[in-house]
Amino acid sequence: MTTHEFFVDMTCEGCSGAVTRVLKKLDVKFDIDLPNKKVFIESDKDTDVLLETLKKTGKTVNYIGPK
């Protein structure tokens, strides 16, 4: 398993809540760091798949790299 680090432009609990819900649908282990606007996802899925899922929330998303 690899942990991937993403930057997601979240500004409030509503934003992180939205991210939580889309990731739950994907069935992956993840951790959200709201103050630092980071999302850590533990998954063997392709990073493009994870990136697309995060982008569904309509927020700015950048892939930082494996942790």
Place this chain on the structure above:
Amino acid sequence: MALKTNLFSVTLSVEGMTCGSCVQSIEQRIGGFPGVVRIKVSLELKNATVVFDQALQSKESLAEAIEDMGFECTLTETTT
């Protein structure tokens, strides 16, 4: 005839929005969908009013799109 007959307006209740940026991201994303003519999201009323072309979108597809973004969305009332 003021409007095209296939234009339709729907109000969807949206749960889970807490700030202006949530509202903005919904308006931007859904507003960019094909067939969506106009969208107004209200944080206070917790709903989204969408005017759309029935040939390209449906109430269900719009609700699903908002669900997909991570918000709880239910169909409430429909007006023509």
